[in-house]
Amino acid sequence: MFSQVLVRQIECPKCGVKSDTWVQFHFGFCRVQDFEVGDKISWQEDGNGGEPGHRLVVTQGWGDGCPGCGGPYAPPPVCDPGQFDIFVEEDVITHAQWATGEFDYERDAHPDYSCQYILLDDYPPYMWPSLRHGKRAVK
C-alpha cells in the first residue's frame, strides 16, 4: 500500500514545462491516502511505511515523467524519470521534486524493510528560497 501526494505546477528542470502530477510514496500510514504539499501525514498502530519521530527526512517517490519531455532523467543513481524525492519535516510534506540524483537510497537509506528514506540535517541549500514561507528547518 502507498499514499500519494498531488504536486501542483511542478516545473521540469530540463524543459521548463509545468504540470500537476501525482506521486506515490510509502512513508507514514499508507492506505492510498491523498495528500497535497503542506499536508500532515499520520501514523497508526501498523500499516506504516518508515518510522515516526524523525525531524526531517527525504523519501523515495514514484510518479510520471514530465509530460513535456518525458524526463528529466537525472544522472545515476536515478535511472527512472518517474522517481521523485519527497521531503517530510515534522510529518508535514514540505516539498516534492523529480529525483536529482543527490540522494542515493540504495546506499544511504535508513534500514527499513518497507520504505526507502534518508535522515537529513537540513534541506539542500538550493531549496531554501522555494520552501513554504521561506522556512528553513530548525536545527
Ligand SMILES: [Zn+2]
Ligand atoms: Zn520536461
